[in-house]
Amino acid sequence: SQTIHQWPATLVQPVGSPLSLECTVEGTSNPNLYWYRQAAGRGLQLLFYSVGIGQISSEVPQNLSASRPQDRQFILSSKKLLLSDSGFYLCACEPRGARGFYNSPLHFGNGTRLTVT
Amino acid sequence: SQQGEEDPQALSIQEGENATMNCSYKTSINNLQWYRQNSGxxxxxxxxxxxNEREKHSGRLRVTLDTSKKSSSLLITASRAADTASYFCATGHSTLTFGKGTMLLVSP
Structure with a gap:
């Protein structure tokens, strides 16, 4: 089964500083990868998803970007953080080809809690 | 987007009681999923x-789906303190959209 590694677990960054969050996946090849953000007391907001190396789809215009330099690596970045970027960032994966008619369950990492001060 | 919306927002029960959470969604679906999130x-x-399914069981979990009412329910029977968590429903054709969740507190 898939294992998803996210780091760091917590991060405190000043406004205007850059950001790089990394997610790596073990136990599967060619997964679909996702970045979600969860604000306090709220649901998950899909930020980006990727069906392959270099293929990134953005769901919400924002101050963030994503990259997939390797098959099982997904990176979330920002050049200049805003206060509104604070939140709990979750990486998730599902088997390749699962998107479409029948969604497969997503496997989540344990998240990174980002506080922008 | 096909966003699920859970009800109630929060639920507090005693160990041994059953917990029922509901999810409503807006458009047709292929499937509906339930997730659990422990704090942090x-x-x-x-x-x-x-x-095309109306009911599904997994251990102490029972999920029902009523596509005519665009709703689903999650029942946890004989709840335990360890069931304390937030529960989310999720739907979507290509990407999953999650609701805001129900926060369940089970007291010993």
């Missing part, structure tokens, strides 16, 4: 029910 952790998939 990632989500864990609990159960997936397809649009």
């Amino acid at each position: 952790r990632g989500l864990v998939h609990l159960i997936l029910i397809r649009s």
Whole structure:
């Protein structure tokens, strides 16, 4: 089964500083990868998803970007953080080809809690 | 987007009681999924029910789906303190959209 590694677990960054969050996946090849953000007391907001190396789809215009330099690596970045970027960032994966008619369950990492001060 | 919306927002019960959470969604679905999230952790998939299914069981979990009412319910029987968590429903054709969740507190 898939294992998803996210780091760091917590991060405190000043406004205007850059950001790089990394997610790596073990136990599967060619997964679909996702970045979600969860604000306090709220649901998950899909930020980006990727069906392959270099293929990134953005769901919400924002101050963030994503990259997939390797098959099982997904990176979330920002050049200049805003206060509104604070939140709990979750990486998730599902088997390749699962998107479409029948969604497969997503496997989540344990998240990174980002506080922008 | 096909966003699920859970009800109630919060639920507090005693150990041994049953907990029922509901989810409503807006458009047709292929399937609906339920997830659990312990505080400060990632989500864990609990159960997936397809649009042609009406009921599904997994251990102490029972999920129902009523496509005519665009609603689903998650029942946890004989709850335990360890069931304390937030529970989310999720739907979507290509990407999953999650509701805001029900926060369940089970007291010993």
